[in-house]
Amino acid sequence: MKTWQRVLACFLGGCLIVGAFWFFTQTPLSDGDNQIEKEKKAIISEFNSNKENIFTQINRLISEEKYDEAISLASKYQVTxxxxLLKLKDQAQAELTKVNTQKQITDLSNELNATPESELQKRFDLYSKLLELVPDNSEYKTKHAELKPIVERLQMISSQFMGENGAHRKLEKFIKFKMKDVSNYEHLxxxxxxxxxxxxxITTTFNGKKGDSGKITKNTVTAIVDSNGNPIRIVSWK
Known part of the structure; x- marks a missing residue:
């Protein structure tokens, strides 16, 4: 076989392979597309044949406050x-959002009423959530504004103490710095x-060696610290 004949044969063979591959891979996809198109046409046909009845059902569900069902029914024919239809779906969705929002407000309000006045952080958090839902509520705004500086100060104070034992971070560091032997230090x-x-x-009580004495005793240190927790004056150490 001549060279050009071999080249032509290879070319034709390649075309056959590519064509076969395209046929077998594309045919199922086309069938799938056809099926989707058939289903779409069937839904459109069903909608057009029962349009008035479908609208009546959706409106009835909305009037009965069955918004989930109204949205579901409208979504079924959304392809049309x-x-x-789309306006009715939006209406049902808007009403459902209102209902859910009102439920959240009621739940948060009930929780707020059950929360003691002394639990400032929790009450502040609840007012914050309520303001997200009802940003123009003057009562929520006022209470939130009143609690904010108080809560921020409490958070600032809380950050000065260790969570595991309640020791004051910077005062304890200062005490250990002043002690000759910190190996026996025990916060009480x-x-x-x-x-x-x-x-x-701040008043801290701890066990530790006092001065040059080798005896471990109970010590009490009283100090003044600034807003950042830095010791500015030792009132007493006994």
Whole structure:
């Protein structure tokens, strides 16, 4: 066989392979597309034949506040792209959103009423959530604004203490720095009092060696710290 004949044979063979591959891979996809198109046409036909009845059903479901069912029925025929149908679906969706929002407001309000006044952080969080749902509510705005600086200060104070044992971070560091032997240090208790000048009075009780004595005793340190927790004055160490 001549060279050009071999080339032609290879070319034709390749075309046959490619053609066969295209046929067997594309045919099922086309069948699938045809099936989808058939289903779409069937839905459109069903909608056109029962349009008035379908609208009546959707309107009835909306009037009965069965918004989920109304949305589901409208979605079934959404492929028709009928403007009146889409408006009804949007209406049902809007009403459902209102209902869900009102339920959230009621639940949050009930939780707020059941929360003691002393639980400032929780009440602040609840007012924050309510404001997200009803941003123009003057009562929520006022309460939220009143609690915000208080909660922020409480958070600032809380951050000064260790969660595991309640020790004051910076005062404990200062105490250990002043001790000659910190290996026997054992925190017992820490209390604080807020002062009018935005400082705190911290009282820490701990076990440890005092001075050059080799005896481990109970110690109590009282100190004034600033708003960032830095010790600014030791009131007593005994």
């Amino acid at each position: 792209e009928d403007e009146a 208790e820490t209390k604080y009092v807020e002062n009018d000048d935005n400082t705190l009075t």
